[in-house]
Amino acid sequence: MDHYDMLESKSIYIIREAYYRFRDIAMLWSVGKDSTTLLWLIRKAFFGKIPFPIIHIDTSYKFPEMYQFRDRLSKEWGFELIVGRNEEKLAEGMGPGKGMKLECCTELKTNALKQVIKKYGFKAIFLGIRRDEHGIRAKERYFSPRDEQFQWNYENQPAEIWDQYKSFLYEEEHYRVHPILHFTELDIWQYVKREGLPIVDLYLSKGGKRYRSIGCVPCCSPVESDAATIDDIIEEIKTSKQSERAGRAQDKENIYTMQKLRALGYM
Amino acid sequence: MKKALVIGIDGVPYDLLDELIQRGVMKGLKAILDSGYSLYRMKASLPDISSVSWTSFMTGVNPGEHGIFGFTELAPKTYELYFPNSKDIKAPFFWQSLKNKNLIRQSLILNIPNTYPAFPVDGLLVSGFVAIDFDRAVYPPDYILILKEKGYVIDVDLMKVREDRDGFYRDLLESIRIRQDISQWLLNEKDWDISIVCITETDRLHHFFFHQKETSLFDDFYKKVDDFIARIYKTAQKRYGDDICFLILSDHGFVELDTEVNLNAYLQEAGILKIDKSREFYEKIDKGTIAFAMDPGRIYINYKGRFPRGSVRVEETEAVKKQIKESLFNLRDKKGQRIIRHVFEKEEIYRGRFIDYGPDLVCIPDNGFDLKGNLRKDTIFTKDIFEGMHTWDNAVLIVPKNIKVDGEINIEFPSRIITDYFEKR
Numbered sequence: 001m002d003h004y005d006m007l008e009s010k011s012i013y014i015i016r017e018a019y020y021r022f023r024d025i026a027m028l029w030s031v032g033k034d035s036t037t038l039l040w041l042i043r044k045a046f047f048g049k050i051p052f053p054i055i056h057i058d059t060s061y062k063f064p065e066m067y068q069f070r071d072r073l074s075k076e077w078g079f080e081l082i083v084g085r086n087e088e089k090l091a092e093g094m095g096p097g098k099g100m101k102l103e104c105c106t107e108l109k110t111n112a113l114k115q116v117i118k119k120y121g122f123k124a125i126f127l128g129i130r131r132d133e134h135g136i137r138a139k140e141r142y143f144s145p146r147d148e149q150f151q152w153n154y155e156n157q158p159a160e161i162w163d164q165y166k167s168f169l170y171e172e173e174h175y176r177v178h179p180i181l182h183f184t185e186l187d188i189w190q191y192v193k194r195e196g197l198p199i200v201d202l203y204l205s206k207g208g209k210r211y212r213s214i215g216c217v218p219c220c221s222p223v224e225s226d227a228a229t230i231d232d233i234i235e236e237i238k239t240s241k242q243s244e245r246a247g248r249a250q251d252k253e254n255i256y257t258m259q260k261l262r263a264l265g266y267m
Numbered sequence: 268m269k270k271a272l273v274i275g276i277d278g279v280p281y282d283l284l285d286e287l288i289q290r291g292v293m294k295g296l297k298a299i300l301d302s303g304y305s306l307y308r309m310k311a312s313l314p315d316i317s318s319v320s321w322t323s324f325m326t327g328v329n330p331g332e333h334g335i336f337g338f339t340e341l342a343p344k345t346y347e348l349y350f351p352n353s354k355d356i357k358a359p360f361f362w363q364s365l366k367n368k369n370l371i372r373q374s375l376i377l378n379i380p381n382t383y384p385a386f387p388v389d390g391l392l393v394s395g396f397v398a399i400d401f402d403r404a405v406y407p408p409d410y411i412l413i414l415k416e417k418g419y420v421i422d423v424d425l426m427k428v429r430e431d432r433d434g435f436y437r438d439l440l441e442s443i444r445i446r447q448d449i450s451q452w453l454l455n456e457k458d459w460d461i462s463i464v465c466i467t468e469t470d471r472l473h474h475f476f477f478h479q480k481e482t483s484l485f486d487d488f489y490k491k492v493d494d495f496i497a498r499i500y501k502t503a504q505k506r507y508g509d510d511i512c513f514l515i516l517s518d519h520g521f522v523e524l525d526t527e528v529n530l531n532a533y534l535q536e537a538g539i540l541k542i543d544k545s546r547e548f549y550e551k552i553d554k555g556t557i558a559f560a561m562d563p564g565r566i567y568i569n570y571k572g573r574f575p576r577g578s579v580r581v582e583e584t585e586a587v588k589k590q591i592k593e594s595l596f597n598l599r600d601k602k603g604q605r606i607i608r609h610v611f612e613k614e615e616i617y618r619g620r621f622i623d624y625g626p627d628l629v630c631i632p633d634n635g636f637d638l639k640g641n642l643r644k645d646t647i648f649t650k651d652i653f654e655g656m657h658t659w660d661n662a663v664l665i666v667p668k669n670i671k672v673d674g675e676i677n678i679e680f681p682s683r684i685i686t687d688y689f690e691k692r
Contacts, residue, residue, distance in 0.1 A: 263425030
């Protein structure tokens with residue numbers, strides 16, 4: 001088995017294990033490269049027919065290309081799509097540019113997801129996060145419990161060694177399941193290339209810039225790059241020292257912290 | 268059973284408080300002072316900003332020992348911007364030490380800056396500035412929903428002041444009111460041995476309205492602060508009797524701001540700093556840089572081995588410090604006025620294991636000149652919306668008259684009063 005077969009079969013094992021444990025399960029799809037890779041792996045795990053719904057949390061601030069891609073793929077691959085929007089907060093004008101910046105992500109992402117989980121009663125959610133994305137994600141487990149407050153107690157997690165996973169659940173908890181935790185950014189692109197996966201073309205260079213990580217329009221900025229094909233991207237990542245999330249200004253908490261500090265004249 | 272109560276009044280200068288008491292604006296505080304308390308001038312931490320100063324208060328030690336030198340930091344061996352938080356505090360909190368000695372049981376820690384994310388305490392902790400996610404700002408978490416339902420606010424919306432000054436001012440008043448109600452409720456609801464309650468709204472008022480300190484806007488505001496102090500004190504007295512150990516303190520002072528001074532623009536002009544504009548934040552620092560500034564007046568020497576594009580060798584330290592100091596002291600405004608009053612070397616002001624992470628020099632400006640460390644501004648002097656700036660040497664401390672306070676004190680001192688109080692038999 002080559003490296004990518006191994007990555008793939010490990011992911012598929014976790015996907016099937018999770019589905020066996022939790023029938024009330026769904027996948028969170030951001031439309032980005034990682035969760036699209038996860039979506040593909042889930043399709044493979046169930047021979048082309050995805051047996052549970054796919055959730056897209058729509059903040060209403062995503063790139064138009066992302067909405068087109070989402071609608072196209074959900075039609076082509078024929079899965080059930082749940083679009084989660086915090087309509088109440090959107091109606092109140094919540095957004096990154098409208099004064100209440102600090103709560104924007106919490107309301108439009110976290111709370112929108114909370115609403116979906118509550119409404120459908122999901123006990124587990126698949127997410128396409130990777131260990132090498134960010135320091136805190138390196139501490140993640142494949143099966144990661146969250147309490148009723150949505151809190152993750154990363155200092156007290158079940159051990160995961162020799163493919164033994166804790167998938168028992170208390171009534172008020174739900175699980176985050178991370179089947180592609182072991183992929184690196186480079187693995188993702190190599191795998192995208194091998195499988196011929198579709199991706200949003202924001203990742204490809206236009207006019208000397210491309211997005212390395214995509215999300216909401218106001219909070220993403222492109223990095224300088226001439227990588228116009230997947231091969232170019234693979235080459236670029238092999239040599240780049242810049243962090244993947246460099247174009248995401250900083251991480252969510254950092255953006256907020258920075259805004260708060262700037263509001264008082266620091267930075 | 269002994270009890271200690273501390274009220275923190277963020278950014279309140281000694282002189283202002285003294286004047287407000289004299290003028291009869293703060294009648295409640297006047298009565299407290301008359302009942303046996305004294306008012307002292309106190310020095311803040313260096314640099315004189317909330318996260319550093321409050322951490323010095325909470326730990327009773329200097330930044331060289333607690334490891335917090337600012338709101339911003341560079342990750343070791345990089346130019347990567349990093350925001351230190353409660354997890355980076357490397358010295359124990361005084362209530363922890365007292366708890367370990369079995370001298371106290373429960374603590375109620377409300378709204379102290381740099382306590383985010385919330386960490387375990389026996390009792391209750393609600394984080395202050397810069398707490399961004401309320402769900403991570405409360406320990407134990409069962410209080411998250413309770414406080415939310417009571418309408419708790421960590422901080423007012425600071426962006427609002429740019430659009431609606433009156434509305435912002437009203438928000439500050441409302442925020443104090445909510446803080447007072449909830450603090451009073453908690454002081455009665457929870458059992459506690461130590462309670463610390465901070466008001467942040469004073470600092471916010473000063474940042475944006477300090478030029479109006481002689482108007483009714485200030486008087487009205489400080490009447491609310493006075494009410495807050497008097498009622499919180501009374502609530503504690505009512506519950507636990509008159510002989511609780513009671514302190515009031517601020518973490519730094521304030522003066523009116525004339526102009527912001529962008530130190531990095533000046534260091535560039537002086538040939539000490541080289542910038543590559545195509546990069547972001549402190550990554551902008553380019554080869555050939557001798558030193559750069561971070562907020563507010565922290566100067567870091569660009570040592571080889573300490574930073575990726577560092578060039579200064581350790582042997583050159585003395586010469587480089589001399590060059591930087593000379594440049595800084597030469598800085599004048601348009602009217603020819605001196606700007607930098609004093610430059611401290613790290614060895615003079617910091618002691619402890621973490622001194623290497625601190626700035627090499629810390630500048631103290633003359634009043635009116637607010638030192639800034641951003642790398643975005645091309646001109647040395649700019650004026651934004653801010654009307655007040657922090658000061659180092661006129662924070663305030665109020666303690667019972669029987670406490671001996673000798674000579675110069677700084678913010679590492681007050682926790683010792685509480686520790687002594689619980690330790691003495």
